[in-house]
Amino acid sequence: MIKAGIIGGAGYTGLELVRLLLMHPEVKISVVTSRRYKGKKVSDVNPHLFPFIELEYEDVYTEEIADRSDIAFVAVPHGSAMEYVPELMARGTRVIDLSADYRLKKADYERIYKREHKDREERDAVYGLTELHPEVADADLVANPGCYPTGAILAVAPLVKEGIVKQVVFDSKSGISGGGVEPSERSHFPNLAENIIPYEVTSHRHVAEMRNELHVKVSFTPHVIPSIRGILTTAHVFLDDSGLKTHAELEGIYKQFYDDKIFIRLKRGTPSLSSVRGTNFCDIGFEIEEKSDRIVVVSAIDNLVKGGAGQAIQNMNLMFGLDEREGLWSPGLAP
Amino acid sequence: MIKAGIIGGAGYTGLELVRLLLMHPEVKISVVTSRRYKGKKVSDVNPHLFPFIELEYEDVYTEEIADRSDIAFVAVPHGSAMEYVPELMARGTRVIDLSADYRLKKADYERIYKREHKDREERDAVYGLTELHPEVADADLVANPGCYPTGAILAVAPLVKEGIVKQVVFDSKSGISGGGVEPSERSHFPNLAENIIPYEVTSHRHVAEMRNELHVKVSFTPHVIPSIRGILTTAHVFLDDSGLKTHAELEGIYKQFYDDKIFIRLKRGTPSLSSVRGTNFCDIGFEIEEKSDRIVVVSAIDNLVKGGAGQAIQNMNLMFGLDEREGLWSPGLAP
Amino acid sequence: MIKAGIIGGAGYTGLELVRLLLMHPEVKISVVTSRRYKGKKVSDVNPHLFPFIELEYEDVYTEEIADRSDIAFVAVPHGSAMEYVPELMARGTRVIDLSADYRLKKADYERIYKREHKDREERDAVYGLTELHPEVADADLVANPGCYPTGAILAVAPLVKEGIVKQVVFDSKSGISGGGVEPSERSHFPNLAENIIPYEVTSHRHVAEMRNELHVKVSFTPHVIPSIRGILTTAHVFLDDSGLKTHAELEGIYKQFYDDKIFIRLKRGTPSLSSVRGTNFCDIGFEIEEKSDRIVVVSAIDNLVKGGAGQAIQNMNLMFGLDEREGLWSPGLAP
């Protein structure tokens, strides 16, 4: 059994790691940390997990976490993950960091996140978008992608690889669970219900990950919708002059690119958040605009699973030589 | 492997049976019927099930279903189930009927459902409220309870058994998935959102099941809330003069009654639909009103799981000598 | 023009007073207070009010508010209203208090709200449930009812007056705006969406107002539903032996009781929150249970209007000799 530690186990991402790892046949959760709930049973604070987990939240030194874990999932806010990662790695524990701290080069990180990167080393983390980076299998440090980049990049990667894309506009719509477990103005029911809230419309930091992976002109605007889970990304893709294709050609490109990618489901129509609810799937559909250079590609993920905890476990599976699907293979909770 | 047939596999209850049975390690789905979708792949009509099921919907004679199944789940509307059950039983297939057709004596059924009961026999179906009827283990025909009675009866059964209850008012609030897969006035988003809809406020037929099981004065009013899944039942329990108890005494009564009932979770506070989402749990909490003869008991279930498909599978597990939890043992999908 | 001051104009009740008074042909808002937003334009903080109000939030002495206002609406939390009311009245300003501070006798208040009542006097406030207390017209101090009591009491008052009611169980479902403008655990979207939250199930303090007005055995349990506005109250009314009536008789009782009450609308079926959205109406429907002593009466109000600001203005209209409907006479915002 793989011993897995979860650092930051009281937020939505950490809790989703717990929920999924509890169902994983090859994993035993060794430690779950939370300063706020130290000493309380995880299932007392989160009754949906009763009676699946006996553990209490702990607040222990990083070295102890390292000693008790074969792999550590770091699910604390960006800026904090870098306080744990060096020590974990120094003690030989493999790490999947779900924060933004290791997704970019340090210099880029500091410019974009507007804070100092406290890790002395420039670590060679693998960007854990599993379908595009099979080299996670050999990584000791995986930087798990942001929720928005996961859905956005997967939507257009096949077209970009063809070299026919001139420009992409990603317009994303996320459930509010991406905003975290703490009540806020934005998550206040009367503010979000019967509404849709655009935010950081030209400046969301996730765009840096998209540009890193895609190398085409990328624009990005996120919104919060009155839903709990899910991200639907509408990608407006503009092709260059050479790029005009038939639907069959495009379908061929997508099918070939995602041929053996078990968690990508290509759809005939547009995908739906309901179909991916609670799962690690990324559903993708596309449509060519007549007499135009535009293709609209739509992707749907569960932000907490494929956009977070699920993809982290998918990466762990590869890192430990397991079938990619272990612990993640279930139909969506529809309706 | 148990071969399971599902009659009526395109409604929400039938689909939930498919979703859950696909995860069941001891079951193989042998046939799924639907007249409307005959010949279509189940996962084409219901993309959340792709690629978990290869089967197509079929429309075959009951005898063929019987021949291909060790157990048949009947998930058609009440009034239709009685067209399948006699033939299935005649051919030795065990049956779990999720409709109302076998929950009551025929005479009661005809009076309450205002239609003729076409089965010539008065069959001795076991009422499949698993925690109260362990004799389902030996049954050949299980009448799976209604969604409302499941949550309502479980909430107050321990108190009723004590003989201290004078009267109960059940005020239930259900997600709209209980109303089925077909669009209707009530399920039309602009009618349900920002609203709560009471219906059949004095005449809902499920009250007959409650009275059958509880033998005290029972009143019942259901409502639909703007949620997809879940039933929260608020039971206003009035005790007779002998009945006044401390909280500790009540807790003792509930703990003893549900001692080995793995799917009942007793809560300190009030339960939440989030904690039971997608699961077979029934969460129960209660509070004594000061200087009063009233106790408020609140139960929460997922109407499609414990209130339908899940409880049916729980019954099947007992009927086939399996652990009650097989295929049903997972944490709630919170948030 | 009546000069109206609003003390506590940044909460939902205060803002609804602003919204409604801006449309009132006989009123001019003279002052709106808020410590938090002092100096900011009301319409900058609340963009839905732009460009209807030019005023800035102020933080001024009570005596100045009194001097600038013919009537003061006190929309601060209970416990704080009593700090304003004595001074306002001493200076001859008429007062409508929307908090709980003057709804009960001081002794009852202190017992139920578990805090000292700081007003030295026992003031003879009129309980402002307009339809039952026309004497508000002559009042200098009106204690505006709680949101729950408004819908609950109106639902059953005609039956209680007949002397045929033995017991009532009020099971109420409220939109979350009743919880106020501040984000909280309960108002956090992932906690409330796809859920319904019972709270203070045996101990909500509003029951005291109901008992004061009704003088029969009353039980009360409130819930929050995933909606912004509205309270639907399901009243389970149990009649004494003499009480059994036909539907026509009951309809006669309600029609007579509410004959000239323009804001009460009697319904054939069950009422809907959509129909009263944004309005001062209370819609009431009822149904007799066959072979039973139970009548189910359902009422629907907008908690911020008839359950708060609207009823306050209705009272003000009577106090100043205006038509009850002034500023309040508009159809519901359906859908």
Next chain:
Amino acid sequence: MIKAGIIGGAGYTGLELVRLLLMHPEVKISVVTSRRYKGKKVSDVNPHLFPFIELEYEDVYTEEIADRSDIAFVAVPHGSAMEYVPELMARGTRVIDLSADYRLKKADYERIYKREHKDREERDAVYGLTELHPEVADADLVANPGCYPTGAILAVAPLVKEGIVKQVVFDSKSGISGGGVEPSERSHFPNLAENIIPYEVTSHRHVAEMRNELHVKVSFTPHVIPSIRGILTTAHVFLDDSGLKTHAELEGIYKQFYDDKIFIRLKRGTPSLSSVRGTNFCDIGFEIEEKSDRIVVVSAIDNLVKGGAGQAIQNMNLMFGLDEREGLWSPGLAP
């Protein structure tokens, strides 16, 4: 008093016309038609309108409607409006058509809507986007704009007029009331809740109106969100090389363009559907992307008011020499 007839008064647009015209001081509704509800009182079918309207639905000849009306609002589906308009105009009744039938040249209409245009004449309807077409004042036939084009065109018209726009991508999110009063797959609560549904992602016919008005490269994709009312449009505007501007310059452009347009509210941040709920306002905010040629402009309208019935009444006001605000001047219903 202006006598106003409403043809098609049982759909959401027709009902919103009724709701708003009932509050209009200069208008008397003379006739409301509906085949389905002929003979029923409007307020029986739509209880939110009780007791504001005494009329019954009628099903009468167009000529009678014309005789009884100074102005006729045609609120039937596209394809049907053209059956009424010629006769109405022939009899001298001014017409505001809320369908798509007169928004485009007949040839364009037939190509885009894929049906024959039965009106023998090419009528010179004025496109009723009030802020851009003051000539509605003199029109006898106004083609009221589609809901999506209203929010989209208003968002970018000032920039387009400057001649600096190269390309616009409109990504719109609409409440489901735009889909009409009839239950459908899309409006079925379990399908829409916890979801967002893109549809006609490259082929929605409203794009023709946008291109007619804007004369730049326009792409458009609509979505339905789990809300009743409102359209939020995110306009991704790409400027040509000459076009880069400071925020102050852009603000100047918008302020000047919309200087005297009372229903346009320019916002500092991003607009919200809550602020425009139930109103005729269009709220607009924008943000320049650093080091980029992109500006994101966001507009918010109530699809049934500014996107339908409200704008029609705004046009009527101008046609009859009234203040534009008559019957429409109220704050948004927030929260």
